[in-house]
Amino acid sequence: MIKISQLSKKYKNADNYSVYQLDLNIGDGEIFGLLGPNGAGKTTLISMLSSLIKPSSGSFTINGLTYQKNQKKLKQLIGIVPQEYALYPTLTAYENLHYLGSMYGLHGKILKEKIELQLQTLGLEKFAHKRVETFSGGMKRRVNLMASILHEPKVLFLDEPTVGVDVQSKNVIIQYLKQLNEQGTTIVYTSHHLNEAETFCTKVAIIDKGEIVVKGTPKELVMHYRDAHNLEDVFLTLTGKKLRDHA
Template sequence: MQSIIQIESLSKKYKNAEMYSLNNVSLNINEGQIFGLLGPNGAGKTTLISMLCGLVKPTSGHFTIDGLDYQHHASKIKKIIGVVPQEYALYPTLTARENLLYFGSMYGLKGSDLKDKVIETLDLLGLLKFADKQVQTFSGGMKRRVNLIAGILHNPKVLFLDEPTVGVDVHSKTAIIDYLKVLNQNGTTIIYTSHHLAEAEDFCSQIAILDQGQIYAQATPSALIESTKDARNLEDVFISLTGKALRDDI
């Protein structure tokens, strides 16, 4: 299986920070995988994703996405990736349709192709009848689904998801996960972060567990469980590797 993301000795130390947020991480993510990046608060997940998306500059190290070097091809990389942040990246006073037409145009989509894509995805995620309602009137689950659509209108080769089902009802969660599985089956590689370990165990084909800026383990969910003493599920593996200490921070 061919690697679509290659990460070599990637590190990040923020200005005035005492410790590295990410420390000498190397990782290959294969094309077509649903790859889970899991870890406690402050583990380095957000820093790693932010670097891969071009939002944060590495302190050292190197990575490529689909063979494109981030140092020389950042603009090309941005065209082939989709990003769905945990926070809603939507304009609350615009309708769902208006939001999606705007974000689609930002990716270079236009005309009937964009309009048809918006209608198609709203329909697939059960939102077509609400297309012309303001997003500020939507429930959390509805906003989460619109947020997802905004990141995939341009059919990205790689999709980054940060807590895609946080704070949603079970029906919205099911709709989101089912849609993501279809995207993956159609060729989109998915990089996923979440604190929902049971969801990750079922959803991901490969998982890396990060803590203190380093990768502690990487394998399929079943292999991680089998290789961890007395582990019954991914949560047991997670606790075994990262400990039980609280990770509160301010």
Template sequence: MIQIDQLSKKYKEAEHFSLSGLDLNIDHGEIFGLLGSNGAGKTTLISMLSGLIKPTSGSFKIDGLDYTSNKKELKKLIGIVPQEYALYPSLTAYENLYYFGSMFGLKGTLFKNSIEEHLIRLGLEKFAHKKIKAFSGGMKRRVNLIASILHQPKVLFLDEPTVGVDVQSKTVIIDFLKELNTSGTTIVYTSHHLNEAETFCTRVGIIDHGQLVCLGTPKELIQNEQGAEHPEEVFLAKTGKALRDYA
């Protein structure tokens, strides 16, 4: 579903590459977890794959479409849940969803029903006509998720989709993502929650300093790292214990 070849990104005036010569294939129907410390390159990779920023070099294809010549088609194939809330705080949940769905050309009774059904599925029906600025973090995350999948994308990119949410919201979000995956949606997911990735992802890659340092199923990564019993131990063995503060 996703083919990445020698993808690199260096931001203007940056001293180092944020992503450097990354090769990666993600299969149709996978839940692929991209794990890494702050500044490792996770968000940069997601941003390039979703068309938000241009690569410095390298290439990628999604569902066989090359990003250089099929940009419009690619954007129809994907959904993205960004790390920061991408909602209008002065609009209601329903108004936000109607606006974002309309940008994909959705309209009519089926579209309106879809909004209502998703609000119910994610426990937000009572708050459909409340303004987003009054919502908790977990509620905003759930609305953000609905906005990304109304057009039924083949690939869904999620950048830290459960950060800062309560356990109940996190459970609802993960269960909903599993349902989407079962229905055929390929999911690419970044996270700091290693235990969550262990139970949620079919395969994971650990990225550090813009490079992929290991790849496999969560079970394989633990088995292949001598003395490791938990994902955190694999992560620290591959990336080290040095602090990753950056500005």
């Protein structure tokens, strides 16, 4: 589904590459976790794959489409759940979803039915006409997710989709993502919640300093490192225990 070849990104005036000559293949139907310390390049990689920023060099395809030749089709193929809320706070949940859905070419009865289904599925139907600025973090995360999947993308990019949410919202989000995956959506996911990633992802890659350190299934990685009991142990073994403050 996703083929990445020698992909690099160096921001203007930066001393180092955020992503450097990265090669990676992600299969159709996978839940692929991109894990790494702060500043490792996870968000930059997702931003390039989402066509939000241009690579400095290298290339990638999604479902055989390239950014250079198929930018419009590529954007219709993917959904993006950013780390920050991509919502209008003074609009209601329904108004946000209606506006964002219309940007994907959805209109009328079809859009209305999709919005109502998503609100019901993610437990927000009774809050549909409340302004988003009154919502808790978990409620905003769920609306953020709904906005990204109204057009039924083949690939869904999630950047820290459960950060700062309550346990109940986290559970609902993860279960819903598993359901989407079972229906055929390929998921690419970043998170600092390694226990969550260990049970949620079919495969993971640990990234540090813009390069892939290791990749495989969570079970394979834990078994490979003698003293590792879980994915967090593997992560600390490979990336160290020093603080990775990043600004």
